[in-house]
Amino acid sequence: METKDTVSEALRNLIARNSTRLTRADERLLEVLTQDPVRAAIDNGAAVSSRAGVHPASAVRLARRLGFSGYPEFRTFIQSSLIAGGGDLDSPAARMAARLVKADDGGVLSSILDSEIAALEQVRQRVSGGDIRRFAECIRESRRVFVFGRGHFASLSALVTLRLNRSGYPCVDLGSHMHQLPEVLSQMTRKDTLWLFSFRRSVPVLNEIRAIAHSAKATTMAITDLKGVLISPPPDHHIAVSRGAVGESQSLVVPMTIANAIILDLASIDEGHSIRSLERFKAFRTQSGLSRSLT
Template structure:
């Protein structure tokens, strides 16, 4: 994996097993309000994490930086990337774009995103997420934003066939607080939130968490502020040679999740799907060539 393409959060996750107790404490503080947490003076970061200044200096070097100023420079670049809109992102890409065909360039970027993202997925977290989604004793809520609502709807349509008690909430709707009225402790929320993170979605997550809900978050490599509320967080790399971010890696994770949950609950899922097919036959929704 090319170290130059890694975010500081990526580097921290890769080094977790090698960090001392104090360095892990520091890592948690950095990730808590990432990337803004490391933009202040080194003494302020040390105080926030309740560690010594030398501890900060040592960990920064473990992450591959010569010193704290280099570490902060990378953080500032990441923050700038987070805040970039489509026009700014396209201008940045176009300046140094190679001459190869877009099909090859885009595909290569997506493959790289998939490799790096999957390399950081905790299989235990993935299995736990699948178990929670298959648990029909609790209600499942699925939430997307302005762009990611399409991903949320895709997951919702499949989960609705697999199990009952599934609700699709659109955080862009003014009616979303109504959905929280019946949320119970132990319910699961699957939330999609990528850069240009949405205030509505964060507020929804905060309120759901306060009511005892579990949160599974799909986000990008910089991680939505919701990650601090989430029980499980799946971070996907999204940068491609385009003014728009790529959803390919996130979609791969979602489709794999659907397949795994289907396997976990196949007897019940098969019955639901058969009932649905019977309804389709009655409504003549699909043409049959028999």
């Protein structure tokens, strides 16, 4: 009925210990629960009973047969199992469910704020000023910066590219050139820098791009999660940081904050290059008339 891939070890053990006491209705309920543990962590007893096609009170009876005072306590057990047993959950639905079960009723915003604050605070402990300066120095000395991130990090890559170009540092967002990667990457030299963003797992193309940068003798920088996304060969400069524990928001705030710090630190060491470039860009945008036509 249940499989190791979909059911937490704690729930499997609980079912096994009580298998001889289960009724036909219990088995139907457990089949529904184990087929979709993520939904089981959210649904109440009546909803689960309805999906199993049994009496509304059956979920309560199952919970008590398994040793709980009622279905809410059983659901709390399922929620805790989901959060504790999944590590960095691969399923987007499971990640969302884990966040929901950590939030009190009506407290989603508060829960997100708490998790973001906690994630940012650990950045203070794990990332040093020296880490930020090494990234900034690489950009300052580069002929051009190639930035790459996929999924949610495509938006961060686009933002970093925008800011660096405005600051006077030629930058290419590789994610916006996926159909012309050979043409773009063929221009990479030892004078360039590749800046990678990769959390949760690395996509095959990331390592292919890294290999090309290695062959071109370009410097590679990477911001990844703590589990050490496999990048081969390893980057020349690497910041590994958590976006939050399972059940926390794991948004772009952490890597975006680090990227912002790098770009700001760059402005502090480039003898006014960034400031002058931003002023020139502002003047050009005003004089060109493009801002009026694009709004």
